[in-house]
Amino acid sequence: MFKKVLIANRGEIAVRVIRSCxxxxxxxxxxxxxxxxxxxxxxxxxEAYRLGPPKxxxxxxxxxxxxxxxxDCGADAIHPxxxxxxxxxxxxxxxxxxxxxxxxxKPASITAMGNKQMARNTVRGAGVPVIPGTEGKDDLTDQELxxxxxxxxxxxxxKPSAGGGGKGMREVQNIEEMPSLLAASRREAESSxxxxxxxxxxxxxxxxxxxxxxxxxxxxxxIHLGERECSLQRRHQKILEEAPSPFIGEDQEMRxxxxxxxxxxxxxxxxxxxxxxxxxxxxxxNFYFLEMNTxxxxxxxxxxxxxxxxxxxxxxxxxxxKELSFQQEDMQLQGWAMECRVNAEDPFRGFIPSTGTISHSxxxxxxxxxxxxxxxxxxxxxxxxxxxxxxxxxxxxTREKTIARMKRVLKEYRLIGIRTNIPLHxxxxxxxxxxxxxxxxxxxxDDILLESEVDPDNGLPEIAAxxxxxxxxxxxxxxxxxxxxxxSKLSNWKLAGRREQTDS
Amino acid sequence: xSSEKYYATIDGTDYxxxxxxxxxxxxxxxxxxxxxxxxxxxxxxxxxxxxxxxEPTVYQENGGWEVLIQECRFNxxxxxxRERRLRLASGESAITQxxxxxxxPMPGMVIDIPVKEGDxxxxxxxxxxxxxxxxxxxxxxxxxxxxxxxxxxVNDNVERKEALLTLE
Numbered sequence: 001m002f003k004k005v006l007i008a009n010r011g012e013i014a015v016r017v018i019r020s021c022x023x024x025x026x027x028x029x030x031x032x033x034x035x036x037x038x039x040x041x042x043x044x045x046x047e048a049y050r051l052g053p054p055k056x057x058x059x060x061x062x063x064x065x066x067x068x069x070x071x072d073c074g075a076d077a078i079h080p081x082x083x084x085x086x087x088x089x090x091x092x093x094x095x096x097x098x099x100x101x102x103x104x105x106k107p108a109s110i111t112a113m114g115n116k117q118m119a120r121n122t123v124r125g126a127g128v129p130v131i132p133g134t135e136g137k138d139d140l141t142d143q144e145l146x147x148x149x150x151x152x153x154x155x156x157x158x159k160p161s162a163g164g165g166g167k168g169m170r171e172v173q174n175i176e177e178m179p180s181l182l183a184a185s186r187r188e189a190e191s192s193x194x195x196x197x198x199x200x201x202x203x204x205x206x207x208x209x210x211x212x213x214x215x216x217x218x219x220x221x222x223i224h225l226g227e228r229e230c231s232l233q234r235r236h237q238k239i240l241e242e243a244p245s246p247f248i249g250e251d252q253e254m255r256x257x258x259x260x261x262x263x264x265x266x267x268x269x270x271x272x273x274x275x276x277x278x279x280x281x282x283x284x285x286n287f288y289f290l291e292m293n294t295x296x297x298x299x300x301x302x303x304x305x306x307x308x309x310x311x312x313x314x315x316x317x318x319x320x321x322k323e324l325s326f327q328q329e330d331m332q333l334q335g336w337a338m339e340c341r342v343n344a345e346d347p348f349r350g351f352i353p354s355t356g357t358i359s360h361s362x363x364x365x366x367x368x369x370x371x372x373x374x375x376x377x378x379x380x381x382x383x384x385x386x387x388x389x390x391x392x393x394x395x396x397x398t399r400e401k402t403i404a405r406m407k408r409v410l411k412e413y414r415l416i417g418i419r420t421n422i423p424l425h426x427x428x429x430x431x432x433x434x435x436x437x438x439x440x441x442x443x444x445x446d447d448i449l450l451e452s453e454v455d456p457d458n459g460l461p462e463i464a465a466x467x468x469x470x471x472x473x474x475x476x477x478x479x480x481x482x483x484x485x486x487x488s489k490l491s492n493w494k495l496a497g498r499r500e501q502t503d504s
Numbered sequence: 505x506s507s508e509k510y511y512a513t514i515d516g517t518d519y520x521x522x523x524x525x526x527x528x529x530x531x532x533x534x535x536x537x538x539x540x541x542x543x544x545x546x547x548x549x550x551x552x553x554x555x556x557x558x559e560p561t562v563y564q565e566n567g568g569w570e571v572l573i574q575e576c577r578f579n580x581x582x583x584x585x586r587e588r589r590l591r592l593a594s595g596e597s598a599i600t601q602x603x604x605x606x607x608x609p610m611p612g613m614v615i616d617i618p619v620k621e622g623d624x625x626x627x628x629x630x631x632x633x634x635x636x637x638x639x640x641x642x643x644x645x646x647x648x649x650x651x652x653x654x655x656x657x658v659n660d661n662v663e664r665k666e667a668l669l670t671l672e
Contacts, residue, residue, distance in 0.1 A: 235639075345639075350641065350642050350643075351639075352609050352641045353609075353639060355637075359547065383611045383636045383637055386637055386639075387639065411575075416543070416561060417547060422575075426575055460573050460578075463551070463553060463573060464571040464576075464580055465512035465514055465519035465521060465580055466536070466553065467540075467551060467558075467560040467573070468562065468568075468578075468582050469510045469512050469523070470529075471549075471562045472510060472569070472582045472584075476508075476584075
């Protein structure tokens with residue numbers, strides 16, 4: 001086993017990996033930027049080293065510095081988490097070159113899956129269904145794309161070959177609007193990923209996003225851990241995930257079929273370690289390969305809950321050359337799990353990110369609850385990284401019981417000082433279509449505007465009015481106290497000004 | 505201690521609230537026993553009204569207050585008697601008129617300003633697109649108005665609370 005593992009990440013996922021290392025008796029090393037000096041991952045680790053200023057390009061993306069820290073402190077393995085360097089083949093290679101084990105796939109596997117078009121061609125060759133499109137043809141000109149479009153059929157999607165996150169993607173309804181949308185997509189792809197290559201794909205309407213978790217060891221064993229339902233997304237960012245998928249539910253035959261295909265896709269790139277095959281599933285239960293994420297996923301805890309497997313520990317064991325300790329037949333999904341991503345954003349105001357200090361954090365607890373987070377009371381949410389504050393994961397016997405539990409848990413959660421999207425989650429958990437398991441990737445509209453519905457008879461408006469008046473009254477009282485303070489060295493103006501600044 | 509009279513407005517409905525002491529108030533003439541405590545200097549508070557417990561969160565926002573109680577959100581404008589007299593005398597509604605300066609709610613980079621000076625905008629129109637925390641965020645007009653000045657430029661790095669644009 002490894003002597004020491006360095007975690008090249010921050011926030012909740014770094015804490016998550018540290019926890020598994022600790023339980024395995026492996027010392028964990030954290031790295032941090034100046035913005036994260038007081039983060040939990042720094043405080044929980046056995047050792048922690050500064051990387052640099054807050055910007056990711058000057059801290060968490062500094063490959064050479066991270067590798068040097070690992071060598072200097074005697075870490076013989078690096079866990080990349082997700083994001084940052086997790087899907088960088090050059091980082092995986094650099095670790096290899098420096099005699100450090102990269103806890104993840106080989107560089108060639110990352111490269112093969114990194115270019116979406118190349119990945120589609122590879123898995124198609126291995127018998128994995130892909131969405132009809134311009135697959136197998138690289139570097140097409142606008143004219144060639146226009147000629148191919150009618151064959152594929154409208155509506156269709158224009159997608160950049162590189163990158164992800166929905167950047168550069170365009171929906172095309174007809175040939176007339178296509179030329180301008182092609183140009184826009186190329187422009188955005190070029191500026192976002194430095195690669196203007198684009199391709200076409202048929203738009204599957206009413207599709208769901210369902211993914212399969214894979215584990216592959218160095219001894220040729222590849223197994224899948226069932227599916228995760230990730231259709232609830234806003235602007236291509238997942239917000240609520242569950243396992244199993246209510247769409248697959250009792251259909252074990254479909255689960256096995258998707259799992260087998262996912263294993264084939266992983267084998268086609270000699271995949272090792274944990275990975276995820278994402279599929280689009282249409283209403284007729286046809287499924288198509290979307291992409292493979294060659295890393296640990298944000299939503300991995302729902303799979304851990306229903307399988308009882310610690311995926312991070314398995315990643316570490318696999319990287320250390322151990323054989324998987326279970327087989328496909330051992331995989332039995334137990335109950336239902338759900339994850340809500342709590343983001344620092346204001347659902348009542350167009351989901352504007354909310355930065356600031358968390359003055360008070362009270363985590364939910366009780367049966368069947370897990371919270372993965374890197375924050376605490378007094379933590380400052382900085383604008384440098386993504387808006388994910390915490391992941392709330394619950395496990396129950398059935399979907400209904402899990403939903404009831406999630407509602408209970410989110411109402412217990414207190415995060416004061418920043419706005420969060422918890423009201424959006426609570427609205428989803430009450431939505432009749434969600435409760436019926438009937439939704440697709442378009443279910444949460446990009447421009448969703450949350451309106452709080454107020455029962456006029458519950459007396460809350462009056463309480464709100466009273467609260468605001470009392471807040472005003474208290475503020476006025478504080479100002480009055482300042483004026484009384486004649487002997488203070490500071491002028492009253494300064495005191496009042498300071499108070500105004502700290503109040504906001 | 506003299507009592508203080510306030511006017512709170514939520515969606516056009518007025519509440520006349522008089523604070524008669526630290527433990528007594530009247531709301532639209534009805535007496536209420538109150539006990540208001542802040543929780544850990546945060547924006548959350550513990551409020552007892554006639555013995556019933558509430559845990560509202562209050563933020564100062566755009567010259568008014570935003571109050572969250574049990575997943576319900578309220579925008580509350582509060583005026584004391586003097587402010588109300590002044591406003592009524594000038595014949596203006598505090599919310600729908602006057603100058604509104606759009607400030608950056610967070611540090612970030614200005615990606616787009618889809619309006620220009622002199623444009624008439626409606627409530628909900630996008631005024632500025634700001635990139636922060638790896639997301640593009642649309643800052644919208646809180647009310648109808650005319651863009652009188654644009655302080656920010658595309659590609660500017662702005663700090664929190666920096667003025668971006670002014671509506672008249």
